Structure formats: C-alpha cells, structure tokens
Amino acid sequence: MDATFFALVGLVLFLALLAYLKVPGMMAKSLDARADKIRDELAEAKRLREEAQHLLAEYQRKRKEAEAEAAAIVSAAEREAASLTAEAKQKTEEFIARRNALSEQKIKQAESEAVNAVRSAAVDLAIAAAEKVLVKKADDGVQQALFNASVSEVKSRLN
Secondary structure, three states, X not given: OOHHHHHHHHHHHHHHHHHHOOHHHHHHHHHHHHHHHHHHHHHHHHHHHHHHHHXXXXXXXXXXXXXXXXXXXXXXXXXXXXXXXXXXXXXXXXXXXXXXXXXXXXXXHHHHHHHHHHHHHHHHHHHHHHHHHHHHHOOHHHHHHHHHHHHHHHHHHHO
C-alpha cells in the first residue's frame, strides 16, 4: 500500500462525501438558478431594448414634428416681416408725398405772400409818390375837391 492507494481511497471517500452531502445536486441547482437568473436578465434587457427603441422612435417623431413646426413659424415670421416691410415702405412713401405736398403748399403760400408784400409795397410807394406829385401840383381848392370826391366815393362803396 503505497501513497497512490491512499490518494485513491481519499479521492473515493471525498467523492462519496460529496455524493452523500448532495453537492452535485446543489451545484446543478445553483447553476440552474444562475442560468434562470441570466435568462431573466436577458429577457429584461431585451424588453428594455425594445422600450428604448420605441422611445427613440417616438422622440425622433416628436423632433421631426418640432422641426416642421419651427419651419412653419419661421415661414410665418418671414411672411409677416415682408408684409410689415411693405407696409412700412408704403407708409413712408405716403408720408414723403404728404410732406412734399405740404412743403409745396407752404412754398406757394410764401410765394403768394411775397408777391402780395411786393404789391403792397409798390402800392404804398405809388401812393406816396402820387401824394408828393399831387401836393406839388395841386392847390388848396383842387386838394379839397379831391378829398371830398374820395370821401363820397368811400361812402357810396360802404353802403
């Protein structure tokens, strides 16, 4: 009996002890439980992946809708800006036309006032010159007759 025999006996006893304590069944049960756990984790991972894909598709759809809405808003803003620009241009042109017309009217009025002032000054000058001429050439009798004629003419025009 050498050492290999005792090693063989020890091995057989060890295997018998393992069989008596049902270690292979516990190991199989443990491996089966671990396989079930891994299978459940894989199923959960698959479910989570499908859910993530569904969420991704939903977010992509929402992103496309948001992009379309943003494009519509930009388009509406561009149309409104163009409308406001055209309206502002039209109002500016109308304002300029009114200002030009008002300026032309003021120029005509100033021109008319200047012509009237010149006429008035010419009339005043002519009256003063006529008065000087009449004073030099007319005597008291002629002056009195002219004065009376002028007064009667004024009276007749006032009535």
